[in-house]
Amino acid sequence: MTKAIMIQGTGSNVGKSMIVAGLLRACARRGLQVRPFKPQNMSNNAAVTVNGGEIGRAQALQARAAGVEPHTDMNPILLKPQSATGAQVIVQGQVAGHQEAAAFGANKAALMPAVLQSFQRLANDCDLIIVEGAGSPAETNLRTGDIANMGFARAAGVPVILMGDIDRGGVIAQIVGTQAVLEEDDNALIRGFAVNKFRGDRSLFDKGRDDIARRTGWPSLGVIPWFDSAHRLPAEDVMDLPARSRSGGSGCVIAVPRLPRIANFDDLDPLAAEPGVDLRMIMPGTPLPAEADLVLLVGSKATISDLAAFRAEGWDIDLAAHVRRGGHVLGICGGYQMLGRTLSDPDGLEGLTGMVEGLGHLEVDTIMAPLKHLSLKTGTHPASGTALEGYEIHIGETTGADCAGAWLSFDGLREGAASRNGRVSGCYMHGIFSSDAFRRAYLAGFGVESALSFEDGVEDALNALADHVEQFMDVDFLLELAEEI
Known part of the structure; x- marks a missing residue:
């Protein structure tokens, strides 16, 4: 019936x-x-x-x-x-x-x-x-x-x-x-x-x-x-992304470059909901803001071509200046891969075969591989002791010296990488900012006091x-x- x-x-x-x-x-x-x-x-x-x-x-x-x-x-x-x-x-x-x-x-x-x-x-x-x-x-x-x-x-x-x-x-x-x-x-x-x-x-x-x-x-x-x-509801379409921006607001400035094949941008939703966060979608033709506290590189469905687009906008120069000024950078999934030294695609999974130089802010290298990682996971942020939930959805394996600075733990395994000074970091796990305790601990490092319950807000x-x-x-x-x- x-x-x-x-x-x-x-x-x-x-x-x-x-x-x-x-x-x-x-x-x-x-x-x-x-x-x-x-x-x-x-x-x-x-x-x-x-x-x-x-x-x-x-x-x-x-x-x-x-x-x-x-x-x-x-x-x-x-x-x-x-x-x-x-x-x-x-x-x-x-x-x-x-x-x-x-x-x-x-x-x-x-x-x-x-x-x-x-x-x-x-x-x-x-x-x-x-x-x-x-x-x-x-x-x-x-x-x-x-x-x-x-x-x-x-x-x-x-x-x-x-x-x-x-x-x-x-x-x-x-x-x-x-x-x-x-x-x-x-x-x-x-x-x-x-x-x-x-x-x-x-x-x-x-x-x-x-x-x-x-x-x-x-x-x-x-x-x-x-x-x-x-x-207040997760965005489906990339056309909805500008509405997530609150440029001109007060609080911690988080700049997010809008790349052509941006993916899994629901990572931004909990940050956009935070009253103490000034989340800015940086559209093509606009430089990364000098006043940014954090530059956030989110996922990409075509990491190597989006990296080329990032450079074509001159954002690589802006990002290097941001790092020199002591700014923080976080890369999630494709953004994490871009922050490394090299990206290799020997099988042409994203297009042409070959290797390209990454942005060089993390001592890691990524090799694209046919296996697609798809899983829901639970974990912790050891530095704050907070619990996490997240999900993996990517191709590629990332290794290198900065993986010793893995700053997350999922299913008992260390996850991600961080530079020696801790200001540049990356991970493969999406959805981490939906975990209230972790998000509060992370944003506290930027002077943000949060009382937001994101999931309750969605309900x-x-x-x-x-x-x-x-x-x-x-x-x-x-x-x-x-x-x-």
């Missing part, structure tokens, strides 16, 4: 992920066993699951909203861009290879059996699946072989709610235009529409809402105002989001529209 319904958008970043999370929490609070599902995602912000795979960060947050552990079946196809035209393909949590966009477009239909297999496994253990589409079904050039939007909806027999983004303007054309370009059988699956990200007096859009309903024949499920606490934001969705979206009607699968 499992039911399902799908939220598709008129475009990317219309708020599908967030609304699905809110719906899941709202339905879970009603006593329903609910699960998130996204057939295909494209993101370098991934989460490690309890069954040893990886999925998009948004689906991990949605699982949390539903009150269950993340599982690879919740996002069976994950594309992780490594270049402008190519991506690593993750199938049911594991690396299946690398494909250029044209080849993936031609071959994606072959992945539908894996998508449907994961969907059916989820359906065996819940009352309701809320499915999230990707991009827009109106991209008719991508319709052949589609597994992300209407192709999946038709294959699985799942009804659709279409969501538009009024903050971008033109939402009437977004929704009416989508109906105009869809095939008749695709349109037949759409049961209603919703408008997201409204600012101001909602009554001013009543005529617009009614015009959409008149032109499409679809009922409205609501006009949803802008959710002011969205910044509060999810509950507030559920309240928001219940107030402004017709959840009862949505549940009526869901169909058995």
Whole structure:
């Protein structure tokens, strides 16, 4: 008796992920066993699951909203861009290879059996699946072989709610235009529409809402105002990164260079939430600020090419000056690899084979290797005695003299490296700043007094989001529209 319904958008970043999370929490609070599902995602912000795979960060947050552990079946196809035209393909949590966009477009239909297999496994253990589409079904050039939007909806027999983004303007054309370009059988699956990200007096859009309903024949499920606490939830898309910045604020200045293939940037979320931290995303064309207390290099899906981009911006010169002034530097995962003496890629896992010089601030060397480390771990920060939780998601092995300065311990093994003066350090473990006690101890070294409970804040934001969705979206009607699968 499992039911399902799908939220598709008129475009990317219309708020599908967030609304699905809110719906899941709202339905879970009603006593329903609910699960998130996204057939295909494209993101370098991934989460490690309890069954040893990886999925998009948004689906991990949605699982949390539903009150269950993340599982690879919740996002069976994950594309992780490594270049402008190519991506690593993750199938049911594991690396299946690398494909250029044209080849993936031609071959994606072959992945539908894996998508449907994961969907059916989820359906065996819940009352309701809320499915999230990707991009827009109106991209008719991508319709052949589609597994992300209407192709999946038709294959699985799942009804659709279409969501538009009024903050971008033109939402009437977004929704009416989508109906105009869809095939008749695709349109037949759409049961209603919703408008997201409204600012101001909602009554001013009543005529617009009614015009959409008149032109499409679809009922409205609501006009949803802008959710002011969205910044308190982990970001999925790299487009959301500038909103994490609070440049001009007070407190410890942490500068984060925005590299082209930045990955697993959820490491920034707990820092962005700290009142005593001035977190600054440094965009291309902007120097690293001289007043920075800490320069933080986060993960990368293409470490060697991002290192080249770092140098092209002149940030290597800025970083060297920062170190000479006595500033601190922390590298996580790809950022850790960049801080070493050399990076070698003998198998061309990231592109061309060969070796490049690192930034040279740590006495370590990294060799890229085919084995991908994927695991959830617990550990400690020996210097403060605080407990830690984190996750590994990387290729490459790093060794060298500064590994003797390993400053973390996970599963009984020393982790990371630090320079002799302790001002430059790195590690492979993501998620460490979500551990409140460790984050407080780490930031205390920069004069920050923290009382923030980050995970409690995420829970509060999810509950507030559920309240928001219940107030402004017709959840009862949505549940009526869901169909058995």
